[in-house]
Amino acid sequence: MTEFIPPATLFHALPSPFPMKRGGELHGARVAYETWGQLNAARDNAVLIVTGLSPDAHAARNAGNDEEGWWEAMLGPGKAIDTDRWFVICVNSLGSCKGSTGPASINPQTGALYQLDFPELSVEDGARAAHAVVQALGIETLACIIGNSMGGMTALAYLLLHPGAARSHINISGSAQALPFSIAIRSLQREAIRLDPAWNHGHYDDDHYPESGMRMARKLGVITYRSALEWDGRFGRVRLESDRPDEEPFGLEFQVESYLEGHARRFVRRFDPNCYLYLSRSMDWFDLAEYAGGDVMQGLAKIRVERALAIGAVTDILFPLQQQEQIAQGLALGGAQTEFVPLESPQGHDAFLVDFERFAPAVAGFLAKL
Amino acid sequence: MTEFIPPATLFHALPSPFPMKRGGELHGARVAYETWGQLNAARDNAVLIVTGLSPDAHAARNAGNDEEGWWEAMLGPGKAIDTDRWFVICVNSLGSCKGSTGPASINPQTGALYQLDFPELSVEDGARAAHAVVQALGIETLACIIGNSMGGMTALAYLLLHPGAARSHINISGSAQALPFSIAIRSLQREAIRLDPAWNHGHYDDDHYPESGMRMARKLGVITYRSALEWDGRFGRVRLESDRPDEEPFGLEFQVESYLEGHARRFVRRFDPNCYLYLSRSMDWFDLAEYAGGDVMQGLAKIRVERALAIGAVTDILFPLQQQEQIAQGLALGGAQTEFVPLESPQGHDAFLVDFERFAPAVAGFLAKL
Incomplete structure (x- = not known):
C-alpha cells in the first residue's frame, strides 16, 4: 500500500497502545502529516487541516514535494490559507491508506495486514490522533482548526474532546451528526x-x-x-x-x-x-448529540472556541446546508462569535474542492480577522 | 413470469408486426390493461393512466380483482379520479414484465425468451402501444391522459405522436427530457x-x-x-x-x-x-427536443391539448420540479390552458404514491373543471 503515500510525508508515532473509542487499541500506530510555513516563537500561528474521506496529507506543494496538492488553490504563500502567516499542518486520517495506520497497515501483533481485524474506527479516534500530532509539534493552542466534509466532523470532535485546543474553527461542508440520507x-x-x-x-x-x-x-x-x-x-x-x-x-x-x-x-x-469501509462507517456513527443526552445542539454548545465560521454550498445533498447552519447555531450557543455563510456554488458537496472563487474569500476573510 | 400479472388483467393484441422507434419490430405482442367505470355513449369520458417504471395495470380494485391497487387512494367511486364519472384505463408499459410484452416474454419467432433479443425500447413505443389499446376500446379522444414519473414522459410522447388524442393532460412528477443527474x-x-x-x-x-x-x-x-x-x-x-x-x-x-x-x-x-434495464434506458433516451431541432420547449409547444396540469413535489431530486414547470410552460406555449402546481410534499419523487393529501385535491380539482 506504500504507493498511496505521497513522498516527503512526515509521520508521528502515536502513543502505544492507542485506545480506540469503541474498544480495542492500536499498537505502534502512526499518523501521516505534512506542514507548510513556519511555527512562530509564540507557537500561536498554527492551523490544522483535517480532511474528507479520501485525501492524503499533501494538501499543497511544499518543500518536500513539488507535486500539486488536493487543496493547492487554497493553501500557500499569499493564498486564502496564507503560509507566509500561518504554520499549517494537514493530517491524513487515522484509518486511511495514505500513510496513517489503518486496515491496510500491518498489524504488528500478527505481522499480517489488519484487514477486518482493525478495531472499530470512530471519527473521535481520528480527532485524538490528529491532536497527538499537534501536541508533538509543541503546539498548545491552534489558531484555527479547519475541517472539510468528514473533516468537519473530525474538527468538531477535536474541539469537544480537547477544550482550549483551538481559538477558532472553520467548518466547511461538515456536519454535527450523520443524517439518514447520507x-x-x-x-x-x-x-x-x-x-x-x-x-x-x-x-x-x-x-x-x-x-x-x-x-x-x-x-x-x-x-x-x-x-x-x-x-x-x-x-x-x-x-x-x-x-x-x-x-x-x-x-x-x-x-x-x-x-x-x-x-x-x-x-x-x-x-x-x-x-x-471503516472511514465510511465512522461517519455514520458520528453524532455530537451523544455528548449531550441526545441533543445535537447542546452537544455543539459544549464546544469552547472563540470564533467560528460554518460554510457550505446550497447545492450540497450529502451534507446539506442546514447542517452547517446548525453548526453555526450550536457553536454560537456555546459562546463562540460565529458566522454562517451559505455559498451559491453549483458544485454540491465537493464545491470546496473546486469553487475557489466562492470558498477562498470566505476562508481568507475569516482568517484575516484573527 | 406469469406470477407478475395481476388476475383479471385484460390484454390487447398489438398490430403484428409492431414496428419499434429505434428499429426492429414485435410480432404477436400484447399490452396488459385494466379498466374502471363505464364508457358513456358519447365515448368522451375516458381517462388513460400511464405509469412509472414498475407498476402493473392494477391501479385500484375493480370488478375483476378486489386486491388493493398501487393508486387505490386516487382512483375509485367518489375519489380524485372519480370512476362514477370517468371510464378509466390503466395500461402496463410495453417492455414491462407485468403482462405487456417485454424482454421477459416469449419471442414467438424463436420460442425462447426475448431477453436481450428484445428490440431497443423507447418511451415512444410505449406511448404507441397505449394508444392502440385506447383505439381498440373505440375511444377517439380521451378526456384526459394522466402520466406519473416515466408515465409523464409516455403521456407527452402520446400527445405529440397522436394529435387530438386527448383534450386534457395531467403530468405528475414527469419530465420532457432526461437530465444528467437522473x-x-x-x-x-x-x-x-x-x-x-x-x-x-x-x-x-x-x-x-x-x-x-x-x-x-x-x-x-x-x-x-x-x-x-x-x-x-x-x-x-x-x-x-x-x-x-x-x-x-x-x-x-x-x-x-x-x-x-x-x-x-x-x-x-x-x-x-x-x-x-430496457425501461430504465428508455427514460434516458427520452427527449422531446428531438422533435423540435434540439429545443425542448419547442418540442412541448408542438403538443396540442386544450388544458393541462403539471404537478410535482418540491423535494423531488429525480424529476425535479423545474421539469414540471418546464412542461407547463411548454404546453402553454403550444396554446394549452395550463396550470403548474408545486406541492410541498416531503416525500420526493414518490410523493404521488403516498401524499394523497396534496396530490388528490390537485388532480380532483383539475378533473372537476373539465
Missing part, C-alpha cells in the same frame, strides 16, 4: 463493496480485488458529491463521440456516464476498500 | 445489474438470478425516490433493535438501512432484471 448513501456504497465476491470479507489482494464494488461505490459517491444543477449545464444530454461506441449492452452512451467512469477508474486502485 | 442514477442502477455475474448478459433464470444487482438497483432507486427531509423526520438516527443485530461486518445498523433492505427484498424477485 447514511443510506454510504450504506449502499459499503454494500456494493461487500457484495463484490472479490472483497471476500476483507481478504483481497491486488490480483483478487473488489474492483466492481469500488467502482460502484465511487460512482455513487461522485453522484452525491456534485449537483444536478452543475451537471445540467456541464453535460446536458451530450452523447459520447460516435467513433468510440460502447459495444457492451446497456453500455456508456452519455458524457455524464463517461465522466463517472473516469472518476471510478482513477479511484478504484488508489484507495483501499477496507479503509473505505 | 441519467447518472439510472446508469448506475443498470451497471449494478450488469456487474452481477448472475445477470450473464441477460441469460439468467430463477436459480441463477442477479439478485445482488437488483438489490443495489432498487436501493439506489428508493434513495432517489424519497427525500432527505422526509427521512430526517421518519428515521433520524434510530438504530435497529439490539436483539436483532446484523452479524455481518458492516451490516445493517440504522433503521434507514433496514427500510432500504425491506424495499429491496420486496422488489428483487418481483421485477424482471432485463425489463428493468
Whole structure:
C-alpha cells in the first residue's frame, strides 16, 4: 500500500497502545502529516487541516514535494490559507491508506495486514490522533482548526474532546451528526463493496480485488458529491463521440456516464476498500448529540472556541446546508462569535474542492480577522 | 413470469408486426390493461393512466380483482379520479414484465425468451402501444391522459405522436427530457445489474438470478425516490433493535438501512432484471427536443391539448420540479390552458404514491373543471 503515500510525508508515532473509542487499541500506530510555513516563537500561528474521506496529507506543494496538492488553490504563500502567516499542518486520517495506520497497515501483533481485524474506527479516534500530532509539534493552542466534509466532523470532535485546543474553527461542508440520507448513501456504497465476491470479507489482494464494488461505490459517491444543477449545464444530454461506441449492452452512451467512469477508474486502485469501509462507517456513527443526552445542539454548545465560521454550498445533498447552519447555531450557543455563510456554488458537496472563487474569500476573510 | 400479472388483467393484441422507434419490430405482442367505470355513449369520458417504471395495470380494485391497487387512494367511486364519472384505463408499459410484452416474454419467432433479443425500447413505443389499446376500446379522444414519473414522459410522447388524442393532460412528477443527474442514477442502477455475474448478459433464470444487482438497483432507486427531509423526520438516527443485530461486518445498523433492505427484498424477485434495464434506458433516451431541432420547449409547444396540469413535489431530486414547470410552460406555449402546481410534499419523487393529501385535491380539482 506504500504507493498511496505521497513522498516527503512526515509521520508521528502515536502513543502505544492507542485506545480506540469503541474498544480495542492500536499498537505502534502512526499518523501521516505534512506542514507548510513556519511555527512562530509564540507557537500561536498554527492551523490544522483535517480532511474528507479520501485525501492524503499533501494538501499543497511544499518543500518536500513539488507535486500539486488536493487543496493547492487554497493553501500557500499569499493564498486564502496564507503560509507566509500561518504554520499549517494537514493530517491524513487515522484509518486511511495514505500513510496513517489503518486496515491496510500491518498489524504488528500478527505481522499480517489488519484487514477486518482493525478495531472499530470512530471519527473521535481520528480527532485524538490528529491532536497527538499537534501536541508533538509543541503546539498548545491552534489558531484555527479547519475541517472539510468528514473533516468537519473530525474538527468538531477535536474541539469537544480537547477544550482550549483551538481559538477558532472553520467548518466547511461538515456536519454535527450523520443524517439518514447520507447514511443510506454510504450504506449502499459499503454494500456494493461487500457484495463484490472479490472483497471476500476483507481478504483481497491486488490480483483478487473488489474492483466492481469500488467502482460502484465511487460512482455513487461522485453522484452525491456534485449537483444536478452543475451537471445540467456541464453535460446536458451530450452523447459520447460516435467513433468510440460502447459495444457492451446497456453500455456508456452519455458524457455524464463517461465522466463517472473516469472518476471510478482513477479511484478504484488508489484507495483501499477496507479503509473505505471503516472511514465510511465512522461517519455514520458520528453524532455530537451523544455528548449531550441526545441533543445535537447542546452537544455543539459544549464546544469552547472563540470564533467560528460554518460554510457550505446550497447545492450540497450529502451534507446539506442546514447542517452547517446548525453548526453555526450550536457553536454560537456555546459562546463562540460565529458566522454562517451559505455559498451559491453549483458544485454540491465537493464545491470546496473546486469553487475557489466562492470558498477562498470566505476562508481568507475569516482568517484575516484573527 | 406469469406470477407478475395481476388476475383479471385484460390484454390487447398489438398490430403484428409492431414496428419499434429505434428499429426492429414485435410480432404477436400484447399490452396488459385494466379498466374502471363505464364508457358513456358519447365515448368522451375516458381517462388513460400511464405509469412509472414498475407498476402493473392494477391501479385500484375493480370488478375483476378486489386486491388493493398501487393508486387505490386516487382512483375509485367518489375519489380524485372519480370512476362514477370517468371510464378509466390503466395500461402496463410495453417492455414491462407485468403482462405487456417485454424482454421477459416469449419471442414467438424463436420460442425462447426475448431477453436481450428484445428490440431497443423507447418511451415512444410505449406511448404507441397505449394508444392502440385506447383505439381498440373505440375511444377517439380521451378526456384526459394522466402520466406519473416515466408515465409523464409516455403521456407527452402520446400527445405529440397522436394529435387530438386527448383534450386534457395531467403530468405528475414527469419530465420532457432526461437530465444528467437522473441519467447518472439510472446508469448506475443498470451497471449494478450488469456487474452481477448472475445477470450473464441477460441469460439468467430463477436459480441463477442477479439478485445482488437488483438489490443495489432498487436501493439506489428508493434513495432517489424519497427525500432527505422526509427521512430526517421518519428515521433520524434510530438504530435497529439490539436483539436483532446484523452479524455481518458492516451490516445493517440504522433503521434507514433496514427500510432500504425491506424495499429491496420486496422488489428483487418481483421485477424482471432485463425489463428493468430496457425501461430504465428508455427514460434516458427520452427527449422531446428531438422533435423540435434540439429545443425542448419547442418540442412541448408542438403538443396540442386544450388544458393541462403539471404537478410535482418540491423535494423531488429525480424529476425535479423545474421539469414540471418546464412542461407547463411548454404546453402553454403550444396554446394549452395550463396550470403548474408545486406541492410541498416531503416525500420526493414518490410523493404521488403516498401524499394523497396534496396530490388528490390537485388532480380532483383539475378533473372537476373539465
